[in-house]
Amino acid sequence: xxxxxxxxxxxLLALGAIALVxxxxxxxxxxxxxxxxxxxxVYAIVAMSLDVLIGYTNLKSLxxxxxxxxxxxxxxxxxxxxxVGFGVSLLSSMxxxxxxxxxxxxxxxxxAGIYFLLITLAIAMCIWGLLYRWVxxxxxxxxxxxxxxxxxxxxxxxxxxxxxxxxxxxxxxxxLILIFLLVRxxxxxxxxxxxxxxxxxxxxxxxxxxxxxxxxxxxxxxAGLAGNLYAYYNRFVGPNDSDLMQCMEFVLxxxxxxxGTLIGPNIGAFIITFLxxxxxxxxxxxxxxxxxxxxxxxKYAPEGVIGLLKRFQTRGKLx
Amino acid sequence: MMEFLVxxxxxxxxxxxxxxxxxxxxxxxxxxxxxxxIAHGSFYLVGGYIGYVIVRYTGNFYLALxxxxxxxxxxxxxxxxxxxxxxxxxxxxxxxxxMGIALFFQDLLLxxxxxxxxxxxxxAFCMLELQVGxxxxxxxxxxxxxxxxxxxxxxxxFQEKTRAGAILRAAVDNKEIAQGLGINVPFVTMGVFGLGxxxxxxxxxxxxxxTAIYPGLDFELLPLAFVIVIVGGxxxxxxxxxxxxIVGLVDNFGRAIFPELSYFTLFAPMVIILALRPIGLFGxx
Numbered sequence: 001x002x003x004x005x006x007x008x009x010x011x012l013l014a015l016g017a018i019a020l021v022x023x024x025x026x027x028x029x030x031x032x033x034x035x036x037x038x039x040x041x042v043y044a045i046v047a048m049s050l051d052v053l054i055g056y057t058n059l060k061s062l063x064x065x066x067x068x069x070x071x072x073x074x075x076x077x078x079x080x081x082x083x084v085g086f087g088v089s090l091l092s093s094m095x096x097x098x099x100x101x102x103x104x105x106x107x108x109x110x111x112a113g114i115y116f117l118l119i120t121l122a123i124a125m126c127i128w129g130l131l132y133r134w135v136x137x138x139x140x141x142x143x144x145x146x147x148x149x150x151x152x153x154x155x156x157x158x159x160x161x162x163x164x165x166x167x168x169x170x171x172x173x174x175x176l177i178l179i180f181l182l183v184r185x186x187x188x189x190x191x192x193x194x195x196x197x198x199x200x201x202x203x204x205x206x207x208x209x210x211x212x213x214x215x216x217x218x219x220x221x222x223a224g225l226a227g228n229l230y231a232y233y234n235r236f237v238g239p240n241d242s243d244l245m246q247c248m249e250f251v252l253x254x255x256x257x258x259x260g261t262l263i264g265p266n267i268g269a270f271i272i273t274f275l276x277x278x279x280x281x282x283x284x285x286x287x288x289x290x291x292x293x294x295x296x297x298x299k300y301a302p303e304g305v306i307g308l309l310k311r312f313q314t315r316g317k318l319x
Numbered sequence: 320m321m322e323f324l325v326x327x328x329x330x331x332x333x334x335x336x337x338x339x340x341x342x343x344x345x346x347x348x349x350x351x352x353x354x355x356x357i358a359h360g361s362f363y364l365v366g367g368y369i370g371y372v373i374v375r376y377t378g379n380f381y382l383a384l385x386x387x388x389x390x391x392x393x394x395x396x397x398x399x400x401x402x403x404x405x406x407x408x409x410x411x412x413x414x415x416x417x418m419g420i421a422l423f424f425q426d427l428l429l430x431x432x433x434x435x436x437x438x439x440x441x442x443a444f445c446m447l448e449l450q451v452g453x454x455x456x457x458x459x460x461x462x463x464x465x466x467x468x469x470x471x472x473x474x475x476x477f478q479e480k481t482r483a484g485a486i487l488r489a490a491v492d493n494k495e496i497a498q499g500l501g502i503n504v505p506f507v508t509m510g511v512f513g514l515g516x517x518x519x520x521x522x523x524x525x526x527x528x529x530t531a532i533y534p535g536l537d538f539e540l541l542p543l544a545f546v547i548v549i550v551g552g553x554x555x556x557x558x559x560x561x562x563x564x565i566v567g568l569v570d571n572f573g574r575a576i577f578p579e580l581s582y583f584t585l586f587a588p589m590v591i592i593l594a595l596r597p598i599g600l601f602g603x604x
Binding site: 121 | 349353355357402406409410411412413414415416418419420421422423425426427429430538541542545546548549553578579580581582583585586589590593594597598
């Protein structure tokens with residue numbers, strides 16, 4: 001009991017330290033680091049929402065990146081062509097991504113097992129194809145440029161790197177709390193029940209299909225929200241934001257952090273974002289390094305960083 | 320109008336021949352091993368590059384074809400034996416693994432060949448045009464259709480009429496029982512990976528003569544191969560053939576009629592199949 005309390009205390013301490021770094025230190029960090037932290041937070045929202053599917057519901061959706069892209073393009077198109085405000089663009093991105101999720105979910109949930117993986121990826125690639133080729137709406141290969149930062153009318157200069165970081169941090173914390181409450185709610189508990197034994201939940205009288213379907217829609221909405229923020233962050237969206245590489249990268253973030261832990265995918269988002277950007281400063285062979293990260297994660301760390309920490313901890317206790 | 324229809328149908332069918340080689344290997348690997356092989360496009364691409372190098376130094380197309388087949392079959396078997404063994408049944412880990420391998424090959428090709436699109440020269444007779452009435456047909460495209468047809472017949476004969484084929488079918492239907500009957504299933508799965516790679520390599524060499532190859536083409540072709548398997552049903556060669564013809568035609572007419580939606584037209588056959596028969600046309604429960 002004492003031991004358990006102690007490990008819990010250590011966990012809280014670690015989380016507190018991370019929170020302090022995220023909240024207090026950005027003003028003194030180099031600009032480049034703050035930009036990467038901003039990007040990591042945006043990706044972390046996607047990774048968390050994907051974890052609700054992969055880690056909590058056992059819906060191994062590989063095409064989650066498509067809903068992120070739909071959110072990003074919705075925002076980019078509305079802001080550059082119709083000059084809508086931030087609130088409208090945010091809600092539209094979430095609505096479009098949730099709506100697309102609802103349509104795609106009707107199809108993907110008809111497939112079971114490995115078919116689900118294949119179909120989610122194939123549909124995501126069709127959506128990529130649409131964004132890539134529908135030149136008159138999406139700009140095709142050139143993407144959409146010069147997306148202005150939102151004007152909230154609060155006297156905030158969101159072109160300033162640190163201010164924009166806090167703007168994103170606000171949404172990140174909000175999503176973190178909402179998703180945390182979601183997985184702890186009776187609904188979230190039912191998802192875990194479905195993950196562990198779908199047939200048992202069916203026998204117990206739960207509407208398994210509906211729970212999965214709602215999980216897909218909710219996760220899609222969060223991915224759309226992240227996509228919306230990404231468009232403002234990057235000020236450019238292009239077909240690369242929805243391609244196979246990007247889709248699989250979100251899956252990698254969840255895996256390398258530790259699926260079904262919620263905290264893990266956040267760590268994964270930071271690891272991958274920093275790794276990608278840091279490595280490409282020093283070498284052109286960044287794809288090769290990413291390839292090894294995929295292979296090593298698949299082979300040696302299926303439970304991710306969190307899993308490795310846990311294994312380390314239990315070994316310490318045994319000694 | 321008639322000319323447009325004939326020309327586009329012919330183009331679609333000859334493209335389908337190429338797609339069958341790609342999708343056929345993917346469906347075999349999926350059927351036996353339950354692995355969605357993201358590196359399957361790499362088999363096609365690396366096969367094409369091996370063929371390109373051999374043609375450049377020897378000028379012999381058939382030597383290139385055999386060299387690419389052997390090379391990719393070996394790569395496929397190595398991949399199964401050393402990278403995927405031990406991950407059975409854990410499909411997310413398998414996907415991450417094949418993704419890593421795909422990126423590895425993509426970057427390796429970029430390192431060796433740079434990003435330029437490359438073409439190889441097919442045998443001279445393939446460059447001719449065959450005139451039938453007022454229509455003319457490119458012989459290379461006829462060659463592709465012929466090659467795919469021959470390969471389909473060989474594979475069909477192998478699967479249905481030979482002992483090795485029966486063992487393969489047993490492994491697809493029920494791994495445990497096949498193993499219990501004394502079939503060396505690990506050996507079969509390794510062989511299937513080699514065979515799947517070999518088919519993709521033929522596609523790569525022929526494809527390199529037909530359209531240029533470049534790093535990145537692997538990921539562009541992958542969705543087409545996926546849709547073929549989804550439409551045809553996994554593990555079924557007949558399904559891959561029918562799926563390839565559907566995808567080839569849809570893609571070709573899509574490009575010609577709605578260029579802006581060309582990729583998205585692939586969505587249509589997939590939606591129809593998923594709505595009516597989620598396991599694919601020739602899939603088994």
